[in-house]
Amino acid sequence: MLAAFMYGAGDVRVETAPDPVIQHPTDAIVRTVRSCICGSDLHPYHSQKEGTRGRPVGHELIAVVEEVGADVRTLRPGDFVIATFAFQDNTCVYCREGLQTSCVHGGYYGRPDTGGLQASLARIPWADGSLVKVPDVDPDAADPGLLASLLTLSDVYLTGYHAAHVGDVGPGRTVAVIGDGAVGLSGVLAARELGAERVILMGRHPDRTALGVHFGATEVVAARGDEGVAEVRDLTGGEGAHVVIEAVGLLPAFEQAAGIVRAGGVISRVGLPQFSQMPLVRELFYKNVRIAGGPAPVRAYIDAALPRVLDGAIDPGRVFDRTLPLADAPEGYVAMDAREALKVMLTP
Amino acid sequence: MLAAFMYGAGDVRVETAPDPVIQHPTDAIVRTVRSCICGSDLHPYHSQKEGTRGRPVGHELIAVVEEVGADVRTLRPGDFVIATFAFQDNTCVYCREGLQTSCVHGGYYGRPDTGGLQASLARIPWADGSLVKVPDVDPDAADPGLLASLLTLSDVYLTGYHAAHVGDVGPGRTVAVIGDGAVGLSGVLAARELGAERVILMGRHPDRTALGVHFGATEVVAARGDEGVAEVRDLTGGEGAHVVIEAVGLLPAFEQAAGIVRAGGVISRVGLPQFSQMPLVRELFYKNVRIAGGPAPVRAYIDAALPRVLDGAIDPGRVFDRTLPLADAPEGYVAMDAREALKVMLTP
Numbered sequence: 001m002l003a004a005f006m007y008g009a010g011d012v013r014v015e016t017a018p019d020p021v022i023q024h025p026t027d028a029i030v031r032t033v034r035s036c037i038c039g040s041d042l043h044p045y046h047s048q049k050e051g052t053r054g055r056p057v058g059h060e061l062i063a064v065v066e067e068v069g070a071d072v073r074t075l076r077p078g079d080f081v082i083a084t085f086a087f088q089d090n091t092c093v094y095c096r097e098g099l100q101t102s103c104v105h106g107g108y109y110g111r112p113d114t115g116g117l118q119a120s121l122a123r124i125p126w127a128d129g130s131l132v133k134v135p136d137v138d139p140d141a142a143d144p145g146l147l148a149s150l151l152t153l154s155d156v157y158l159t160g161y162h163a164a165h166v167g168d169v170g171p172g173r174t175v176a177v178i179g180d181g182a183v184g185l186s187g188v189l190a191a192r193e194l195g196a197e198r199v200i201l202m203g204r205h206p207d208r209t210a211l212g213v214h215f216g217a218t219e220v221v222a223a224r225g226d227e228g229v230a231e232v233r234d235l236t237g238g239e240g241a242h243v244v245i246e247a248v249g250l251l252p253a254f255e256q257a258a259g260i261v262r263a264g265g266v267i268s269r270v271g272l273p274q275f276s277q278m279p280l281v282r283e284l285f286y287k288n289v290r291i292a293g294g295p296a297p298v299r300a301y302i303d304a305a306l307p308r309v310l311d312g313a314i315d316p317g318r319v320f321d322r323t324l325p326l327a328d329a330p331e332g333y334v335a336m337d338a339r340e341a342l343k344v345m346l347t348p
Numbered sequence: 349m350l351a352a353f354m355y356g357a358g359d360v361r362v363e364t365a366p367d368p369v370i371q372h373p374t375d376a377i378v379r380t381v382r383s384c385i386c387g388s389d390l391h392p393y394h395s396q397k398e399g400t401r402g403r404p405v406g407h408e409l410i411a412v413v414e415e416v417g418a419d420v421r422t423l424r425p426g427d428f429v430i431a432t433f434a435f436q437d438n439t440c441v442y443c444r445e446g447l448q449t450s451c452v453h454g455g456y457y458g459r460p461d462t463g464g465l466q467a468s469l470a471r472i473p474w475a476d477g478s479l480v481k482v483p484d485v486d487p488d489a490a491d492p493g494l495l496a497s498l499l500t501l502s503d504v505y506l507t508g509y510h511a512a513h514v515g516d517v518g519p520g521r522t523v524a525v526i527g528d529g530a531v532g533l534s535g536v537l538a539a540r541e542l543g544a545e546r547v548i549l550m551g552r553h554p555d556r557t558a559l560g561v562h563f564g565a566t567e568v569v570a571a572r573g574d575e576g577v578a579e580v581r582d583l584t585g586g587e588g589a590h591v592v593i594e595a596v597g598l599l600p601a602f603e604q605a606a607g608i609v610r611a612g613g614v615i616s617r618v619g620l621p622q623f624s625q626m627p628l629v630r631e632l633f634y635k636n637v638r639i640a641g642g643p644a645p646v647r648a649y650i651d652a653a654l655p656r657v658l659d660g661a662i663d664p665g666r667v668f669d670r671t672l673p674l675a676d677a678p679e680g681y682v683a684m685d686a687r688e689a690l691k692v693m694l695t696p
Contacts, residue, residue, distance in 0.1 A: 093587070094611060094612065097612065099611060099612040099636060101634075101636065102611035102612060102635065102636065166636070166638070239441070263442060263447060263450035264442065264445065264447040264450060269633065272630065272633065273629045273630055273633055275629060276627070276628075276629055276630060277625035277626065277627055277629065278625065278626035278629050279624070279625055280624075281621045281623060281624055281625065281626050282620065282621055282624060284642075285617065285620065285621055285641065285642050285643075286642060286643060287450065287642065288447060288449065288450065288514070288640075288641070288642030288643065288645075289642070290514070290638055290639065290640045291638065291639040291640075292636075292638045292639075293633065293636070294632075294633050294634060294635065294636030294637070295633075295634060295636065297636075
């Protein structure tokens with residue numbers, strides 16, 4: 001098969017690798033229909049130490065089941081499926097509570113033992129829990145826009161949804177979204193899906209914020225830092241936003257979130273924090289601000305979101321603005337890193 | 349009047365001061381029935397710089413109304429009242445949402461302009477919002493235990509209640525409480541009031557943890573640090589507690605909370621953090637742990653708690669284990685600082 005590996009910062013290579021095989025009776029092997037590059041892939045793309053062995057990369061996938069292990073009960077070869085970005089048995093105590101990213105048997109792709117999903121074939125652990133069948137869609141005949149939206153249910157849209165969900169977004173709420181990347185824009189769409197009254201999108205790229213408006217942003221604030229904080233406070237009568245979706249993960253974005261969150265509100269983070277110490281502890285304490293978020297249990301949200309995508313009510317796949325063959329994945333990393341592409345889809 | 353002033357670390361003096369007077373038509377003047385010393389008073393008692401002018405101290409009070417300003421509508425001289433530890437108009441947008449500690453007209457006692465409540469007389473701003481009338485109780489004839497419990501509605505019990513409330517404590521939940529001080533013990537009682545199934549109290553003082561058991565703790569863990577974390581994890585099948593009430597405010601207590609909180613759980617803090625940077629950001633992110641808490645809007649909880657105290661269903665006043673005359677307040681600080689007293693009540 002063909003698969004992408006990261007050898008170090010700025011060094012992604014697509015290579016021929018051995019086809020994956022069933023290792024456990026709960027595994028499935030799938031053949032990729034679409035994969036993609038995640039904003040979170042850019043963190044190691046900036047920082048990974050150069051090594052002699054490449055680390056497999058990628059964690060988002062729609063695919064067709066090729067082979068199933070003896071204990072797989074809900075899937076058969078030929079099924080068209082969405083793979084969640086983390087795998088899980090979907091039966092453990094955490095999974096039953098909707099926190100599948102803490103599954104006792106769960107884990108993440110992108111390690112030598114699990115492989116990556118920027119690949120033409122992939123092994124999926126706990127296939128019954130980690131793959132969701134898409135009914136009545138033929139991937140070979142489907143509209144490319146539908147495939148793109150289905151692919152967002154693997155991670156990006158439902159990561160934005162998680163941010164809105166754990167932020168208690170609902171009717172009457174004012175939501176501010178920091179970051180006009182694919183997760184932030186997904187957060188805009190999810191906030192509107194959950195009934196938010198106002199969604200203020202903070203971002204500086206006009207083409208991206210235009211998509212945010214399409215997704216339902218009611219206001220766009222281009223300013224950042226103190227100026228951006230002041231503008232959002234003005235827009236909210238001095239109070240700030242009930243929910244701030246912090247979709248960046250960098251310290252200045254968190255500080256901005258702290259500046260615009262309303263007393264009693266929530267900062268909901270879904271970008272892996274790129275800092276180890278959280279500042280402004282007392283300021284946030286005095287305001288009774290909650291901090292929420294983490295890796296999205298997309299498996300908990302996918303069943304509700306899938307019909308919305310299938311019936312065309314939402315089109316989260318519009319975050320993909322470039323499609324490349326898997327072999328050109330390195331070019332996709334360059335484009336996303338340079339902010340020339342919002343999110344890059346990969347064909348096998 | 350007689351009032352306590354802090355001149356610097358370890359230096360509390362009770363002095364004769366001018367009687368407070370009505371400054372705004374929404375003020376009331378009250379005559380103290382009982383006041384007390386708070387664990388939070390010990391922070392400046394450790395750190396306040398020596399000065400030539402004392403800072404008025406104290407923020408907990410039950411009292412009799414002596415005089416009301418022209419705009420006070422719900423109170424009259426002779427009313428027996430509880431003063432909330434922060435004052436508020438109880439009508440602003442935050443107050444109406446139950447976040448009175450963010451009241452647009454609100455504030456805290458203990459400053460030269462507001463005075464302190466460890467005093468024989470006090471001026472209460474926004475009296476209609478900041479004083480709650482206790483019906484059908486004659487403070488001169490009431491049982492001392494009842495007076496003690498009423499006094500806890502000024503701060504300590506309802507601060508513990510806030511921790512449990514914002515931690516989403518409810519039936520089926522396992523709650524761990526870090527700290528066997530008066531707030532932690534109040535958190536135990538509140539967690540049980542909210543229906544917690546198990547309440548694990550972490551504390552090392554047998555007389556205090558015994559009171560915790562009286563309040564409803566189902567288990568007591570005396571160990572701290574890694575050993576304490578391991579013990580709580582053992583008690584919870586390796587998972588940790590759904591809600592950790594962190595009633596200390598010091599860094600090691602927060603780290604302990606991070607170690608025992610269950611994935612998807614909440615760390616609920618009600619002690620003013622004595623650190624400015626929160627550690628373990630990524631670890632808590634990966635577990636989808638929420639951070640909640642802040643200054644308790646006790647005004648939001650007092651109406652529901654008052655009947656429980658009046659009918660004897662709960663006796664939160666048992667956190668007071670020493671009573672001194674106001675003139676001996678310095679002795680009370682010494683006793684609390686030395687952990688010889690859990691919480692000191694002051695008579696006028």
